[in-house]
Amino acid sequence: xxxxxxxxxxxxxxxxxxxxxxxxxxxxxxxxxxxxxxxxxxxxxxxxxxxxxxxxxxxxxxxxxxxxxxxxxxxxxxxxxxxxxxxxxxxxxxxxxxxxxxxxxxxxxxxxxxxxxxxxxxxxxxxxxxxxxxxxxxxxxxxxxxxxxxxxxxxxxxxxxxxxxxxxxxxxxxxxxxxxxxxxxxxxxxxxxxxxxxxxxxxxxxxxxxxxxxx
Amino acid sequence: xxxxxxxxxxxxxxxxxxxxxxxxxxxxxxxxxxxxxxxxxxxxxxxxxxxxxxxxxxxxxxxxxxxxxxxxxxxxxxxxxxxxxxxxxxxxxxxxxxxxxxxxxxxxxxxxxxxxxxxxxxxxxxxxxxxxxxxxxxxxxxxxxxxxxxxxxxxxxxxxxxxxxxxxxxxxxxxxxxxxxxxxxxxxxxxxxxxxxxxxxxxxxxxxxxxxxxxxxxxxxxxxxxxxxxxxxxxxxxxxxxxxxxxxxxxxxxx
Amino acid sequence: xxxxxxxxxxxxxxxxxxxxxxxxxxxxxxxxxxxxxxxxxxxxxxxxxxxxxxxxxxxxxxxxxxxxxxxxxxxxxxxxxxxxxxxxxxxxxxxxxxxxxxxxxxxxxxxxxxxxxxxxxxxxxxxxxxxxxxxxxxxxxxxxxxxxxxxxxxxxxxxxxxxxxxxxxxxxxxxxxxxxxxxxxxxxxxxxxxxxxxxxxxxxxxxxxxxxxxxxxxxxxxxxxxxxxxxxxxxxxxxxxxxxxxxxxxxxxxxxxxxxxxxxxxxxxxxxxxxxxxxxxxxxxxxxxxxxxxxxxxxxxxxxxxxxxxxxxxxxxxxxxxxxxxxxxxxxxxxxxxxxxxxxxxxxxxxxxxxxxxxxxxxxxxxxxxxxxxxxxxxxx
Numbered sequence: 041x042x043x044x045x046x047x048x049x050x051x052x053x054x055x056x057x058x059x060x061x062x063x064x065x066x067x068x069x070x071x072x073x074x075x076x077x078x079x080x081x082x083x084x085x086x087x088x089x090x091x092x093x094x095x096x097x098x099x100x101x102x103x104x105x106x107x108x109x110x111x112x113x114x115x116x117x118x119x120x121x122x123x124x125x126x127x128x129x130x131x132x133x134x135x136x137x138x139x140x141x142x143x144x145x146x147x148x149x150x151x152x153x154x155x156x157x158x159x160x161x162x163x164x165x166x167x168x169x170x171x172x173x174x175x176x177x178x179x180x181x182x183x184x185x186x187x188x189x190x191x192x193x194x195x196x197x198x199x200x201x202x203x204x205x206x207x208x209x210x211x212x213x214x215x216x217x218x219x220x221x222x223x224x225x226x227x228x229x230x231x232x233x234x235x236x237x238x239x240x241x242x243x244x245x246x247x248x249x250x251x252x253x254x255x
Numbered sequence: 256x257x258x259x260x261x262x263x264x265x266x267x268x269x270x271x272x273x274x275x276x277x278x279x280x281x282x283x284x285x286x287x288x289x290x291x292x293x294x295x296x297x298x299x300x301x302x303x304x305x306x307x308x309x310x311x312x313x314x315x316x317x318x319x320x321x322x323x324x325x326x327x328x329x330x331x332x333x334x335x336x337x338x339x340x341x342x343x344x345x346x347x348x349x350x351x352x353x354x355x356x357x358x359x360x361x362x363x364x365x366x367x368x369x370x371x372x373x374x375x376x377x378x379x380x381x382x383x384x385x386x387x388x389x390x391x392x393x394x395x396x397x398x399x400x401x402x403x404x405x406x407x408x409x410x411x412x413x414x415x416x417x418x419x420x421x422x423x424x425x426x427x428x429x430x431x432x433x434x435x436x437x438x439x440x441x442x443x444x445x446x447x448x449x450x451x452x453x454x455x456x457x458x459x460x461x462x463x464x465x466x467x468x469x470x471x472x473x474x475x476x477x478x479x480x481x482x483x484x485x486x487x488x489x490x491x492x493x494x495x496x497x498x499x500x501x502x503x504x505x506x507x508x509x510x
Numbered sequence: 511x512x513x514x515x516x517x518x519x520x521x522x523x524x525x526x527x528x529x530x531x532x533x534x535x536x537x538x539x540x541x542x543x544x545x546x547x548x549x550x551x552x553x554x555x556x557x558x559x560x561x562x563x564x565x566x567x568x569x570x571x572x573x574x575x576x577x578x579x580x581x582x583x584x585x586x587x588x589x590x591x592x593x594x595x596x597x598x599x600x601x602x603x604x605x606x607x608x609x610x611x612x613x614x615x616x617x618x619x620x621x622x623x624x625x626x627x628x629x630x631x632x633x634x635x636x637x638x639x640x641x642x643x644x645x646x647x648x649x650x651x652x653x654x655x656x657x658x659x660x661x662x663x664x665x666x667x668x669x670x671x672x673x674x675x676x677x678x679x680x681x682x683x684x685x686x687x688x689x690x691x692x693x694x695x696x697x698x699x700x701x702x703x704x705x706x707x708x709x710x711x712x713x714x715x716x717x718x719x720x721x722x723x724x725x726x727x728x729x730x731x732x733x734x735x736x737x738x739x740x741x742x743x744x745x746x747x748x749x750x751x752x753x754x755x756x757x758x759x760x761x762x763x764x765x766x767x768x769x770x771x772x773x774x775x776x777x778x779x780x781x782x783x784x785x786x787x788x789x790x791x792x793x794x795x796x797x798x799x800x801x802x803x804x805x806x807x808x809x810x811x812x813x814x815x816x817x818x819x820x821x822x823x824x825x826x827x828x829x830x831x832x833x834x835x836x837x838x839x840x841x842x843x844x845x846x847x848x849x850x851x852x853x854x855x856x857x858x859x860x861x862x863x864x865x866x867x868x869x870x871x872x873x874x875x876x877x878x879x880x881x882x883x884x885x886x887x888x889x890x891x
Binding site for chain 2: 098102105106107109110113114117118120121122124125128129131132133134135136139214218
Binding site: 198206207210211214220224 | 605608619641644645646647649671674675676677
């Protein structure tokens with residue numbers, strides 16, 4: 041009973057409470073750069089998911105073997121391996137996608153979410169919880185990327201996953217597919233989430249306040 | 256030095272740290288023993304595992320990646336030479352020779368100019384495609400253009416890579432009026448076959464008078480000019496070598 | 511109500527009854543003739559553009575004030591100024607929905623984000639314009655000629671584009687009116703891309719027909735003179751901007767008169783006069799020190815001419831002012847006046863800000879900096 045709660049908690053941590061994009065604001069570089077379209081965002085998210093889950097699993101399996109003096113070097117080697125694998129896989133699946141993502145696939149190596157998870161979580165937990173946590177984190181990252189990518193694609197090109205939403209006469213907002221657009225949309229989402237969190241807090245505080253009054 | 260006045264007291268706890276730092280990386284000296292053997296063993300193990308994974312991934316995706324690359328090139332060539340159904344990659348060497356490029360080796364690429372001979376369904380030469388590049392508004396614009404030996408003109412262009420402003424510079428892919436320039440853009444050679452008879456050049460929107468001029472897109476003059484320059488530079492370099500040898504390319508070589 | 515006999519308070523000791531609201535109201539008054547002439551030039555489309563942009567600014571301001579994210583009141587007229595100025599910098603046939611986007615961005619991003627009136631780093635109207643310029647580069651470059659027949663009964667077709675939809679191109683509309691498409695280019699764009707230079711008197715009054723120009727420079731100078739005389743605006747900034755732009759243009763003109771246009775053309779084409787008089791003088795975003803104002807103005811003038819000559823854009827006033835806005839805290843810092851009594855005798859020392867112990871965190875406060883210890887010991891040895 042308790043174990044399932046823990047597992048569930050590990051899983052949801054990254055999706056909501058510690059969302060890497062909207063709460064921890066980590067991994068911004070690839071996020072701002074590749075979220076020009078929803079497809080790019082999803083591919084990037086899935087690539088990160090693969091790397092994060094695999095590297096978390098391997099790091100966690102080897103956690104007792106690795107002396108702490110060389111742990112960062114070990115983690116980086118492991119992460120770089122899986123990034124290379126993802127790099128080949130994306131090339132094999134679609135060259136167009138590979139070119140659209142450019143150097144940012146290789147740059148997953150330095151994505152702080154992955155090293156951060158390896159250091160803070162995977163190196164201290166057994167493989168199964170570590171991987172579940174990694175899956176949750178990556179899903180949170182995918183959600184963040186997709187939130188950015190979809191808005192930027194809708195405004196910047198009038199399409200979603202390449203499907204036209206407004207007809208051929210749509211006026212694209214060029215700024216949205218340029219780098220400033222990424223900052224604007226990210227700022228907008230952060231504003232929205234902090235507004236929501238604050239509103240939730242206020243209603244909760246109001247409810248407990250009423251409760252004490254009645255008691 | 257030893258007289259402990261109030262300001263120096265603050266530095267006392269710092270001193271042992273510096274001592275450790277001085278001897279720490281020196282080797283496996285006291286005060287603590289570094290697990291050198293363990294470190295080497297672990298790193299070796301990790302490297303071995305990672306090496307195996309990478310080799311496996313490379314091997315298993317090699318064919319798919321190569322096929323993808325070939326398809327991408329073919330598609331780019333077919334786009335600029337619609338009649339084509341198969342391609343062969345050649346190098347135009349400085350000596351004037353035209354060599355069939357074999358395998359993925361890049362050895363001869365240093366001096367030769369890469370181009371693709373496109374053949375139609377009957378194995379007859381349908382056209383030649385080559386890449387050109389020039390500085391655009393944001394970054395280098397790389398284009399692929401199709402050359403038709405029959406009319407000695409450029410019959411189509413496609414963009415290989417560019418970072419031009421969306422909505423302005425990238426109209427070079429979509430603007431029908433602009434693309435109409437490349438239905439028959441004149442790139443005839445001069446009598447000595449040493450250079451183009453007329454320089455290919457982008458001119459202001461609405462000012463095209465000659466068959467070798469490109470009518471620029473209004474508002475995207477810089478990108479249009481880059482396309483003109485890319486075609487001109489590439490054609491100036493390639494065509495003088497290629498045209499005398501065209502006969503050798505007429506039939507698809509069985510190799 | 512008992513009036514205190516002596517009022518003791520710290521500087522600044524403002525004597526005139528000049529509140530933010532008064533200043534802003536007078537700026538709006540001085541803008542009204544310019545807007546009227548602009549509407550006279552371009553007709554009903556210009557009127558609709560001014561109304562929609564200003565309404566968008568006011569609505570955004572109202573929403574953000576009521577949610578408590580922004581200081582200030584709606585009645586302080588600052589949002590009206592932003593709206594009017596923004597509308598004047600946009601082409602008259604700018605689609606109304608894009609104008610509304612510009613207005614919302616101007617207030618939300620240019621002003622509310624920094625905390626409202628007086629806290630903004632950049633001129634809000636220019637932030638709005640910069641956004642739409644980056645978002646809709648084609649629409650913002652399509653001007654239409656002024657003084658067209660029937661301008662009071664008929665909208666410019668691009669004005670009425672549906673929200674999120676592409677505006678109709680002006681070329682067909684102009685062709686139907688027997689005008690060639692080049693008539694829609696601004697004098698600056700004509701000079702930059704086609705090498706055609708407009709005449710001086712045409713530029714100055716904007717009275718000649720069929721020319722795509724913004725609001726009339728002569729009228730703006732007149733209204734600006736009113737503001738400067740009433741001390742609602744500092745005269746140094748516009749003078750510095752125009753002076754430095756004219757000087758830079760003149761030097762270049764003297765070097766190569768065939769490549770560069772004359773300084774007069776530089777001054778009176780495009781939005782330089784409007785920018786110098788109304789945009790750069792925004793109190794929150796320009797330096798307060800007199801010397802700083804000269805530096806700030808000179809920077810804007812220089813940047814404007816440089817951007818116009820050497821960049822891909824025909825007009826550079828907007829970016830020049832935004833860059834100078836960003837630089838103005840720095841300009842203010844290096845042009846601090848010498849406090850009275852701290853003058854020539856001691857040497858030119860600027861006002862300095864000694865490190866307040868309150869700024870130092872607790873660990874730092876107890877720590878001893880090596881430099882201090884070094885100095886402390888050295889005499890002993």
